[in-house]
Amino acid sequence: MTQKKANAVLSVEQVSKSFYVEDEPPILALSETDLEVQKGEFVAVIGPSGCGKSTLFNIIGGLIPSDTGQIVVEGKKTNGPDKQIGMVFQEESTFAWRTVEENIAFPLELAGVPKQDRIKQAAHFADLVGLSGFEKRYPAELSCGMRQRVALARTLALEPQILLMDEPFAALDEQTRMLLGEKITEIREALDQTVLLITHNITEAVQLSDRVAIMSFRPGVIKRILDIDLPRPRGPETISSDKFGHYVGEIWADLREEAARGLRESERALADEH
Amino acid sequence: MLTTPIRIRAFSLFAIWLIWEVNAQIAWLVPEVFTPTSQIFAGLAEISVSPVFYEHLFFTIFATGFGFLIAVISGTIIGIALGAFRIFGRAMNPYIAAFASSPKIIFLPVVMSFAGWGTETKVTMAVIGAIFPILLSAYAGMLTINPVHIRVARSFNIKWYDLVRKVYLPSLRHPLLVGFRLGFGAALVSVVLTEAKFGESGLGFLAMQYYGLYAIGKMFSVLVILFALAMIANFLLDRFATRVPH
Ligand SMILES: Nc1ncnc2c1ncn2[C@@H]1O[C@H](COP(=O)(O)OP(=O)(O)OP(=O)(O)O)[C@@H](O)[C@H]1O
Ligand SMILES: [Mg+2]
Numbered sequence: 001m002t003q004k005k006a007n008a009v010l011s012v013e014q015v016s017k018s019f020y021v022e023d024e025p026p027i028l029a030l031s032e033t034d035l036e037v038q039k040g041e042f043v044a045v046i047g048p049s050g051c052g053k054s055t056l057f058n059i060i061g062g063l064i065p066s067d068t069g070q071i072v073v074e075g076k077k078t079n080g081p082d083k084q085i086g087m088v089f090q091e092e093s094t095f096a097w098r099t100v101e102e103n104i105a106f107p108l109e110l111a112g113v114p115k116q117d118r119i120k121q122a123a124h125f126a127d128l129v130g131l132s133g134f135e136k137r138y139p140a141e142l143s144c145g146m147r148q149r150v151a152l153a154r155t156l157a158l159e160p161q162i163l164l165m166d167e168p169f170a171a172l173d174e175q176t177r178m179l180l181g182e183k184i185t186e187i188r189e190a191l192d193q194t195v196l197l198i199t200h201n202i203t204e205a206v207q208l209s210d211r212v213a214i215m216s217f218r219p220g221v222i223k224r225i226l227d228i229d230l231p232r233p234r235g236p237e238t239i240s241s242d243k244f245g246h247y248v249g250e251i252w253a254d255l256r257e258e259a260a261r262g263l264r265e266s267e268r269a270l271a272d273e274h
Numbered sequence: 275m276l277t278t279p280i281r282i283r284a285f286s287l288f289a290i291w292l293i294w295e296v297n298a299q300i301a302w303l304v305p306e307v308f309t310p311t312s313q314i315f316a317g318l319a320e321i322s323v324s325p326v327f328y329e330h331l332f333f334t335i336f337a338t339g340f341g342f343l344i345a346v347i348s349g350t351i352i353g354i355a356l357g358a359f360r361i362f363g364r365a366m367n368p369y370i371a372a373f374a375s376s377p378k379i380i381f382l383p384v385v386m387s388f389a390g391w392g393t394e395t396k397v398t399m400a401v402i403g404a405i406f407p408i409l410l411s412a413y414a415g416m417l418t419i420n421p422v423h424i425r426v427a428r429s430f431n432i433k434w435y436d437l438v439r440k441v442y443l444p445s446l447r448h449p450l451l452v453g454f455r456l457g458f459g460a461a462l463v464s465v466v467l468t469e470a471k472f473g474e475s476g477l478g479f480l481a482m483q484y485y486g487l488y489a490i491g492k493m494f495s496v497l498v499i500l501f502a503l504a505m506i507a508n509f510l511l512d513r514f515a516t517r518v519p520h
Pocket of ligand 2: 053054055166
């Protein structure tokens, strides 16, 4: 454990968060959650809807403060958004008034990179996510999956060590999602990044990760961590293998309980309202 | 190229001219005011060669433009501030609504007691007229900014001024343009009203002077010029709007 900690590039330590809404009991979204991510690792966090995944994402990214605990990046406690962490959001987040290349160059612009250099770098990252030739287009002229890749390239432009993604492909169709998953794996290898992917998709979690952290529903806490011992690259053969199916089944068995509980609780909440 | 909207536009202009002219010729509806259009054209021809007219035109354009510019800058800043600090915005909302919907001419005596009879008063009235539509549309736009854009920006550790320049302002491009248009109209109305009431210069003053002299043709030609001014301003704002990406 102590030895592990020395290598951890990102650790979540005893993080709790409650939300207070008027006239309602407080919601304990995260309860003393711990998670350690090693350098170069791909970890998926999976859990039922409303279990606190996005809350965890926002706390790690420094966008909201936690009530207790801390986030440690490379041995240093973070305070607000950290340069080492790049975030990709679940929602469509490209800037409609900027072209693809201007979108990708946005963080470089904030960092004061001269125009010529940032256009060059933007072109590089556009190419990396498979968007070369589309640099001058506006997001409105792109498909949903392409826009999500623009958002990814924009985050990659600062070359963060840790890539944090909150269901980045949730709005996409299955095939596009799988292909983008492969793309992410390639990019991670090329850039030597550590990735933390938040998802509710079991296949995606198994396809991409070294480890899958399963979250429980209320209080949100990491209930179990599963090592995925599958060879890479994980093409169609791996996905259709028995071992892959076995992992999917195991995660589903764990998640099923939590998801069912989440569903029951939201049904009860609905019943209370009426 | 004669596209359909242009045809409709030309036709409606012609129809109004026709109705006007027929009315004047048969001396039916208030003939002493609705003079034959030939008189208006004669008035236009006459004032267009008089240097005094250009002086008045300049005064009106200057007061309107200058006041509008001040209102654009301060209205945008105030609207963004109200939207960025929600509690402040919600607190001030009833006051702003009350000011915005009151006729601005009621401020004239107060403004005059500070700024006198000259250009300062006109400019101030233009600002008062234009600032409310601008700040209200900026404020309303702020409430509809996509929250994920702000989160993206914050995740890049954005500075507040970059947030304003690179996220707020471009997000507000459409509501601001609407606000600018309404604001320009309001500035022109305020200036011309002030000139008509108490001024010693400007197109509003000139129109009232002609009216006092029963030079109805010339009075209308001043109104035609005011109308043209508003159209030109709108056209310029439109041109600017098409340069703004969707
Ligand atoms: N700003 C907030 N105010 C009040 N409650 C909140 C807030 N944000 C989240 N919550 C509550 O905290 C819980 C966890 O929310 P969170 O968004 O982290 O869930 P999630 O796991 O990301 O769900 P999903 O998979 O549906 O996106 C939910 O029950 C939600 O109602
Ligand atoms: Mg979520």
